[in-house]
Amino acid sequence: MAVLMSPPRRSLTGWGRTNATLSDVLELPDHELPAAIKEAGPRGALVRGLGRSYGDAAQNAGGIVLRLLGAARQAVLDEQLGMVTVSAGVSIDDLLRVIVPRGFFVPVTPGTRFVTVGGAIASDIHGKNHHVDGSFGNYVESLQLLLADGSIATIGPHQRPDLYWATVGGMGLTGAILQATLRLIPIETSRMSVDTTRMPDLDSLLAEMSSSDDDVRYSVAWIDLVAKGRNLGRSVLSRGDHARCDELGPRESVNPLAYGPHQLLSVPPLVPPTGVLNHATVSAFNELWFRKSPRRRTGQIVGIGAFFHPLDIVGSWNRLYGAKGMLQYQFVVPFGQEAAMRTVIERLAASGAASFLAILKRFGAGSVAPLSFPAPGWTLTLDVPGASRALGDLLHGLDRVVLDAGGRHYFAKDAHTTPEAIRRGYPRLDEWKAIRDSVDPHGVWQSDLSRRLGLTDSTHV
Ligand SMILES: Cc1cc2nc3c(=O)[nH]c(=O)nc-3n(C[C@H](O)[C@H](O)[C@H](O)COP(=O)(O)OP(=O)(O)OC[C@H]3O[C@@H](n4cnc5c(N)ncnc54)[C@H](O)[C@@H]3O)c2cc1C
Numbered sequence: 001m002a003v004l005m006s007p008p009r010r011s012l013t014g015w016g017r018t019n020a021t022l023s024d025v026l027e028l029p030d031h032e033l034p035a036a037i038k039e040a041g042p043r044g045a046l047v048r049g050l051g052r053s054y055g056d057a058a059q060n061a062g063g064i065v066l067r068l069l070g071a072a073r074q075a076v077l078d079e080q081l082g083m084v085t086v087s088a089g090v091s092i093d094d095l096l097r098v099i100v101p102r103g104f105f106v107p108v109t110p111g112t113r114f115v116t117v118g119g120a121i122a123s124d125i126h127g128k129n130h131h132v133d134g135s136f137g138n139y140v141e142s143l144q145l146l147l148a149d150g151s152i153a154t155i156g157p158h159q160r161p162d163l164y165w166a167t168v169g170g171m172g173l174t175g176a177i178l179q180a181t182l183r184l185i186p187i188e189t190s191r192m193s194v195d196t197t198r199m200p201d202l203d204s205l206l207a208e209m210s211s212s213d214d215d216v217r218y219s220v221a222w223i224d225l226v227a228k229g230r231n232l233g234r235s236v237l238s239r240g241d242h243a244r245c246d247e248l249g250p251r252e253s254v255n256p257l258a259y260g261p262h263q264l265l266s267v268p269p270l271v272p273p274t275g276v277l278n279h280a281t282v283s284a285f286n287e288l289w290f291r292k293s294p295r296r297r298t299g300q301i302v303g304i305g306a307f308f309h310p311l312d313i314v315g316s317w318n319r320l321y322g323a324k325g326m327l328q329y330q331f332v333v334p335f336g337q338e339a340a341m342r343t344v345i346e347r348l349a350a351s352g353a354a355s356f357l358a359i360l361k362r363f364g365a366g367s368v369a370p371l372s373f374p375a376p377g378w379t380l381t382l383d384v385p386g387a388s389r390a391l392g393d394l395l396h397g398l399d400r401v402v403l404d405a406g407g408r409h410y411f412a413k414d415a416h417t418t419p420e421a422i423r424r425g426y427p428r429l430d431e432w433k434a435i436r437d438s439v440d441p442h443g444v445w446q447s448d449l450s451r452r453l454g455l456t457d458s459t460h461v
Contacts, residue, residue: 012065015318016054017325018387018415021061021448029069030087030178034150037176037444040064044446047176049119050091052112054328055415056448057123057171063446066176068118072098079103082184083141088118088177093261093312100259100304104184105242107139111359113261113309118177123412124169124372126379128218128308131364135374137168138367139183146176148444156181166435169372171411173445173456174436187242189256192218192307194240195298198290202233202345205360206338206378209237213362217241218307224286225358225382226279228349233342235360236293243301252301261305266315275322275385282354311357324386327415329395332363333407334377340405341378344398348382351394355382370428370435373410381413392416411449419454429455 007024025048026036037045043063051058059065070087072094077084082104086095092106093113099105108120108127115125124137142156145167153175155164167174195216199205205221213219216239223235245256311317318326333340348355359381366375384391399421402409408425409417423429436445436456443456450456 007064010065012048012051012059013325014051014053014055014058014415016327016383016415017318017321018327019056019059019448021056021059023060023063023065025065025067027067027069030146033066033146033176033178036064036066037146037148038150040444044444046445046447047118047122047172049089049116049122050114052110052115052119053123053412054326055413056452057411057414058119059448060446061448068116068176068178075099077102077104082186083181084184085179085181086117087179088121088143089116091116092120096259096304099184100187100190101257103186103188103257105187105304107133107183107185108136109308111309112312113305114312117180117182118172121168121177121180122170122172124367124369124374125412126361126363126374128220128361130374131213131219131362132217134364135367135372137165137369137372140164140168141181141183143167143180144178145174146178148175148440148442152178162435163439165367165369166371166432168367168369169411170369170432170436171371171449171455172447173450174439175445187257188245189243189248189252190259190304191243191248191252191256191301192240192304193243193247194238194300194302194307196294196296196300197237198293198295199233199235199237201231202235202342205233205235205237206341209360209362213239219362221360222289223345223358223360223380224290225345225348225355226283226286228346232349233345234290236290238307240307247299248301259304261303261309261312263315264313267317267319269319275320275324278385279352279354282356285356321383321385326383326385327387327391327395328381328383328413329398329416330379330381330410330413331398331402331407332373332375332377332379332410333402333405334375337377337405337407340401340407341380343401344380347394347398347401353384353391353394355384358382370432371411371426373408373412375408377407379410411453414449414453417453419452422453422455
């Protein structure tokens with residue numbers, strides 16, 4: 001194993017660019033992975049996808065971090081069954097370039113296409129369609145999992161279902177997902193038909209989403225978290241579905257499945273250390289965004305990228321936050337706990353902790369996976385620049401509101417919650433730990449997140 005003699009030690013962060021730690025990073029073909037994990041020391045090993053989780057989920061200080069090699073061109077698409085078998089290291093970006101021109105789309109996509117299939121399963125990601133379609137793990141037919149003892153298990157909802165559902169949302173801590181077979185959805189075109197509505201305040205937004213979200217496939221609201229008083233929660237609600245051929249104009253109809261998104265620009269490395277996103281710039285941006293949005297527009301035809309992945313137009317946009325990076329905060333509170341959601345929004349607006357990416361969604365039924373994040377209710381995602389004592393205090397106060405309301409936090413975004421918060425939010429944690437321990441009795445799979453939140457500390461760490 002010459003490759004393991006001197007693996008490159010690299011500093012890694014999540015997408016939020018906070019809490020960098022050093023790991024031995026190995027990029028290996030799948031067949032060399034069993035030998036690599038045998039050499040893991042007490043800090044164990046972890047697979048990293050494209051590092052789009054915001055916090056420390058894809059870091060492993062002092063241990064091994066594995067990068068999978070895999071090419072989308074090796075994807076095997078069964079057009080009859082609407083299924084694709086793909087290496088887990090392949091990104092949704094690469095996958096879409098193969099499947100969209102052939103009339104298929106992924107059943108769930110996050111707000112960026114730069115995530116791997118392995119990362120999507122490990123976080124059991126959700127999209128704008130969660131309220132009708134659920135999360136990513138619902139669409140995996142089977143997967144191959146490299147276990148801590150070096151063996152490879154084929155698992156799925158019908159094969160070793162306990163281990164399968166512990167892997168869905170299991171944040172890489174049950175093993176390395178090497179390959180997956182996914183069910184896709186058929187599409188007639190690569191365009192989206194979108195309705196946009198400006199909502200004046202939180203109450204009208206919640207009422208509108210409650211009464212009519214179930215009639216639409218994709219729905220999401222951007223909220224101005226700087227607005228206070230009678231404007232509290234003013235927002236832009238965006239809903240849509242895949243456009244049919246008969247909805248396209250003559251130009252788009254020439255090649256209805258054309259797909260080739262690209263980045264228009266990239267943020268240079270030399271952003272001022274303080275970043276360019278602060279209360280003043282975010283307030284100005286939010287005001288402009290709200291005002292430029294149409295009061296009501298229906299049936300606008302836009303591309304897949306513009307609807308699902310608008311942030312991907314700007315490469316490395318996370319650098320805009322400067323040297324201190326940013327924290328993402330995402331939680332869900334059950335239906336009936338709208339007062340808790342209001343309290344969180346009020347406190348954020350009053351604090352001046354400006355967020356320019358605040359997104360509200362209605363979740364539908366949760367998954368059977370013990371650590372899957374989505375649960376029926378309202379989920380709010382927001383980003384806040386930098387890290388400070390005051391911010392920590394604010395967020396811990398919000399944690400209490402969320403947990404008292406019966407809610408929880410999302411591992412893929414988290415960089416600040418505590419083992420106690422996770423224990424309260426995920427009451428099936430011990431059930432998950434027992435399954436994990438049965439396939440990894442010596443604690444090979446570990447991460448900074450797992451140690452920080454006590455996910456792997458039952459018997460080993
Ligand atoms: C702009 C932006 C928008 C986003 N929007 C959404 C959203 O709408 N909905 C949502 O749910 N999430 C969203 N996310 C979060 C993102 O979807 C998840 O963090 C996803 O897991 C990232 O995938 P990745 O390949 O980058 O994985 P990484 O961030 O590298 O890793 C995430 C976790 O997956 C594990 N993992 C990765 N690959 C494997 C593998 N092959 N085998 C086992 N474990 C593995 C890692 O160990 C780690 O625990 C967003 C992120 C960004 C940056």
